[in-house]
Amino acid sequence: MDRNNVNYAVYLVTDSTPAILGDRDLCEVVEASVRGGTTIVQLREKTSDTGDMIAMGKKLHAITKKYNVPLLINDRVDVALAVGCEGVHIGQDDMELSTARRLLGPDAIIGVTVSTIQEAMVACKGGADYLGIGTVYATPTKTNTKNIIGAAGVRNILQAMADAGYDHVKTVCIGGINAENLQRIVYQSEAPSKKLDGVAVVSALVAAPDPEAAAKNLLGLFNSQPPFVREATSPRAETADSILELVPEVVLEVARKKPLSHNMTNLVVQNFAANVALAIGASPIMANNGEEAFDLCKLGGALVVNMGTVDPDGLQNYLKALRAYNSVGQPVVYDPVGAGATTLRRSAVKTILSHGYLDIIKGNEGEIRTVYGIYERETFQQRGVDSSAELEVSQKAELVRQLALREKNVVVMTGEIDYLSDGQHTFRIDNGHAYLEMVTGTGCVLGTTISAFVAAYPNDKLAATVVALLHFEIAAERAAERRDVQGPGTFVPAFLDELFKIRRETGQGRMGWLKSAK
Ligand code: 3NM
Ligand code: MG
Incomplete structure (x- = not known):
């Protein structure tokens, strides 16, 4: 031999x-x-x-x-x-x-x-x-x-x-x-x-x-590719300009396919998330029992695992659902809410990362840093960054890129500026409005929005995520600018309206909303 x-x-x-x-x-x-x-x-x-x-x-x-x-x-x-x-x-x-x-x-x-x-x-x-x-x-x-x-x-x-x-x-x-x-x-x-x-x-x-x-x-x-690796049917959009060209197509795919957005999420945001899903044209279901995922995963939708309230039962349910969606290759959006806050959450992050493939990880700076540093020997802090200080712009982009590279997925870090990367291409989106931070659950419902877009446009998850963010953040800007909106309370219904209106205008070929993309 x-x-x-x-x-x-x-x-x-x-x-x-x-x-x-x-x-x-x-x-x-x-x-x-x-x-x-x-x-x-x-x-x-x-x-x-x-x-x-x-x-x-x-x-x-x-x-x-x-x-x-x-x-x-x-x-x-x-x-x-x-x-x-x-x-x-x-x-x-x-x-x-x-x-x-x-x-x-x-x-x-x-x-x-x-x-x-x-x-x-x-x-x-x-x-x-x-x-x-x-x-x-x-x-x-x-x-x-x-x-x-x-x-x-x-x-x-x-x-x-x-x-x-x-x-x-x-x-x-x-x-x-x-x-x-x-x-x-x-x-x-x-x-x-x-x-x-x-x-x-x-x-x-x-x-x-x-x-x-x-x-x-x-x-x-x-000897074969996992189901979540999608062959691109056309060349992937790799530049900001080529993604912008895709915007109408992707927004309308959501409306045309009405993808299931299966949310395993916390009690605080269930209603809001369901309404956001409806506004962008998706079809929401709030189902926290992992057993149901084995049926729901077959409907062509995407799963949101939102760790807003985590307990041992919840964790087992997430793992079941993750297994179900991974087995058919339907996308999973992971929202590691409060990832670093407690020992229990840190341990849940580690368990979730090791039990399945997460097509998209979305979190704020602290959450993304925790996910990145979850294997002790590999903390971002070790690269000369104080753990309490906010990261510099270039460090944020690099953190997002490195996590995406490591997990071989798409990572989104939200904040005043949003960063996202698939490890190869990294983008920042400057749209959004301060009201988003004054209303509970806006981060969570962004996860829901992303899930609908990647379910509708699964062959280019990076482009789908960019478009989801633009739709979401520009709707927030438009809502905040309205004369009838005076604060976070009036902002929420206006935001739902603007999410819906952007979809309708796109359907009518009116792309004016996109002119404000930053
Ligand atoms: N060596 P199973 S782990 C024999 O880490 C052995 O070097 C290991 O068993 C190492 O496939 C291991 O049942 C056991 O998990 C692997
Ligand atoms: Mg030996």
Whole structure:
């Protein structure tokens, strides 16, 4: 077997503890999984005697050879030699890579576990064939893991490898990966010039009721795009001018499609959000029970997860709905209300970010900063910014861009000036009015507005978001300027009117409202 030509796509790590294997036979489970499409197998036994491990290794090797799939042994170079299999996988506390290479020879496949950029650089320099990057997410399968790094941590390591010229070193990630999150993790961990060669799993195969079907499914998922990645039907609008040209089309798509805006939101804003959705031509539903999302996600709409009131039940409902919308690729707008205010909210942000793909994240400066800094080792403050001070204009734009780049989505930061970015293109919108800050829930209903626009125009979520913001902010300006509006109270009904009037004027080909776009 050529060690330079190994398929790492679905990498099975064995575990024979009863909690995972149950009362099944490991050889049968491995064979079924290889039949289904597993491309590489690692025998991992933490407690067996050496003789038993060698015996198991030989049995597994007879199986893997039949399918032309490599077998590696975890930690134990001596066992690999005795079995005569294709290589080893070594952890940070195991034998030195150079020693393993010397003992096993130039043809052996040697992989190394890494959780930091520094460990990755050492392993690449030392001649590892591949890196096992993790721990991606906390997993009951291995509880003594050192670092939980998320998809963002994997991406940082891939980027560092590419930057240092180690593109040729293969990579898999490990830790809590299953059929549900595989595509999102692979997608979000992809650096501009390096992506994962595979995913390593224990329980997703060994504990699967049907390991053959499970392997087939994982392989299919690894080799295809997640549903939330939309192929653009025409070139994406990338400049402010080209987005402005799209404004009438996008505004009218909302009215034409009347997309469902499924709001999981707080009690304070439900009525306001529903009225805003109706004014722009969308069809609102306020449904906080996650079970309903499995039906609602099929209606072509978008989900708003507004963390305005968060409790354990609420969080579980968000996760269910997120799973439902992600599974069909319908957009999700996440509004991390009060993200940094309490420990509970910080922890909810982390849970939500790690459980699904959020097409749009919308928040004020504090909220966006909290979301950005949620993985402790990566706070924006560390770049020389005092955590209490307001960010400079250029820092705001950069924060939004970096978060969008990390999450591979669109990020909106609201304020006197709104910033938004998809990581490649960053825009600021200067429209709006101070009354918006004097009325409760205007930020939340902006989330609702964005959801309708991305649902109606899903192939270009950046353009859809820009248009949503313009429609919203210019309606606020027009309302505030009206003679009958004297303050926040009279502002609200006028704002609803202007949202509606902008849509109607656009339908009549009257685009005068857009002249005030800043
Ligand atoms: N190594 P599951 S995590 C074997 O982080 C192993 O290095 C890890 O199990 C690491 O796929 C892990 O069931 C267990 O989550 C992964
Ligand atoms: Mg080890």
